[in-house]
Amino acid sequence: MYNSEQKQTFLNTITNDNSYKSFQRVFKAVQDMEEKFGKDICEMNVDELLTVLDFKTGVRITNTEQTMSLLRSYVDWCIQNGKTTSENNFDKISSSEVDKTRTCRARYVKSPVEFEEMIKIAFGMNVDYNESTEMPNELMVRLCYVGLENEEIVLLEKANVDYEAKTIKSPLYDCVYRVSDRILELCRFCAEQEEVLLMAKFGMRKERVCSNKYLFRNRLGTLRGKSEDSPLNKLVIPRKVKAFSDAYVESTGNYKAISCDKLRESKMLYNIYESGETFDAYFNKIILPDIKMRNPEYTERKIQERRRILKGMYDLYKETFY
Numbered sequence: 001m002y003n004s005e006q007k008q009t010f011l012n013t014i015t016n017d018n019s020y021k022s023f024q025r026v027f028k029a030v031q032d033m034e035e036k037f038g039k040d041i042c043e044m045n046v047d048e049l050l051t052v053l054d055f056k057t058g059v060r061i062t063n064t065e066q067t068m069s070l071l072r073s074y075v076d077w078c079i080q081n082g083k084t085t086s087e088n089n090f091d092k093i094s095s096s097e098v099d100k101t102r103t104c105r106a107r108y109v110k111s112p113v114e115f116e117e118m119i120k121i122a123f124g125m126n127v128d129y130n131e132s133t134e135m136p137n138e139l140m141v142r143l144c145y146v147g148l149e150n151e152e153i154v155l156l157e158k159a160n161v162d163y164e165a166k167t168i169k170s171p172l173y174d175c176v177y178r179v180s181d182r183i184l185e186l187c188r189f190c191a192e193q194e195e196v197l198l199m200a201k202f203g204m205r206k207e208r209v210c211s212n213k214y215l216f217r218n219r220l221g222t223l224r225g226k227s228e229d230s231p232l233n234k235l236v237i238p239r240k241v242k243a244f245s246d247a248y249v250e251s252t253g254n255y256k257a258i259s260c261d262k263l264r265e266s267k268m269l270y271n272i273y274e275s276g277e278t279f280d281a282y283f284n285k286i287i288l289p290d291i292k293m294r295n296p297e298y299t300e301r302k303i304q305e306r307r308r309i310l311k312g313m314y315d316l317y318k319e320t321f322y
Helices: 004-011 017-037 046-056 061-080 100-107 112-122 131-146 150-155 181-192 236-252 260-275 279-294 300-321
Strands: 167-169 176-178 195-200 203-208
Touching: 004 017, 004 061, 017 046, 017 061, 046 061, 046 100, 100 300, 112 131, 112 236, 112 260, 131 150, 131 181, 131 195, 131 236, 131 260, 150 236, 236 260, 260 279, 260 300, 279 300
Parallel strands: none
Antiparallel strands: 167 176, 195 203
16 A cells, blocks of 8 residues: 555554455555555545546446545545645545546557557567567467456467467367467467576576476476476466556556456457447347356346446447547
């Protein structure tokens, strides 16, 4: 947390466990924006607060209102306890003023063209480029954008890649993904990889990767008692996608907060737009069968809720990018 001592003092006044966790969550969410402005949320002016809310409250109005309510309470406490001389500027803001298109622009990728631009920047072949680590990392990010779930990625076997048909067979579901030549090139590299170059105290050192059926394999030094036949932990994928997003932001100064889910959703939303069909027609023909295949336990009510959320996302996507 930014200004952690002050925020922890505030948290110590919260007796309800759910409220305590909610405040923790929102403090963590706004931390990087506080660092960007170099000030606690209680010191921010109206324009700064609107920027934080634009980027950090998601695409649903209820999320915006809840975040504003929590932060307003925190700022009230800061004023009452002499932690700031500022007014509570949340009182001057309506949730309707928050620009959701800025949130969408920060969390989603407009098109494959923008995605390739981000890849080129984040995985640029500069003097520090290490193909033994960067090529597998790039492949993980690209597979997320294609639509593979995190668990599918770590469970991919070398035999799942069909280089002639340019497809990857899912290790979990009855489906295949059509992939680009670049993805196939990266797959071949990972399938044949035998070692990784790592920074050491006196230069670079080599470490062998496990010899097993998986496309992505653990380094021997990371096994910690696991079998050499074990797949990667699926939590590796979110870390690699965050590193990709952070590298892009650091290089360009353009704020992005891309996650695995947002990468997958970005490609899906682009596909709907490019299809030229209505949302409902595309949903019924393409998305609905996919949902039922991946989640056979879903009730009709849950499916309709998913449809409603995706429709709202798609409408915002079009408003933001087109």
